[in-house]
Amino acid sequence: MAQQSGIAASDIKKMVEQGYHTVEGVAHAAKRDLVKLKGLSEAKVDKIHKAACTIVPMGFTTASIVEQNRKDTIFVTTGSTELDSIMGGA
Numbered sequence: 050m051a052q053q054s055g056i057a058a059s060d061i062k063k064m065v066e067q068g069y070h071t072v073e074g075v076a077h078a079a080k081r082d083l084v085k086l087k088g089l090s091e092a093k094v095d096k097i098h099k100a101a102c103t104i105v106p107m108g109f110t111t112a113s114i115v116e117q118n119r120k121d122t123i124f125v126t127t128g129s130t131e132l133d134s135i136m137g138g139a
Contacts, residue, residue, distance in 0.1 A: 054100035056093075063088045064097070076105035 067086050069075050083094045126133055
């Protein structure tokens with residue numbers, strides 16, 4: 050994320066030190082909480098948050114789309130029916 054979006058490694062280090070360990074955590078965090086982080090300006094927070102939101106899908110998915118995605122899922126068998134049932138496969 051840092052290299053692609055022009056975010057300094059030192060800014061990422063600051064976020065990790067203050068409890069934000071994943072891109073998902075940053076994307077789902079409220080901007081008002083991110084602005085409270087020490088050592089990061091509001092402009093940097095906006096840039097980091099926008100970059101995280103482009104990586105993490107933030108949209109709403111309807112149940113019908115989820116259902117269709119599940120129908121489109123291909124299940125592969127291990128050859129063992131017992132192992133397949135444990136793993137939730139075919």
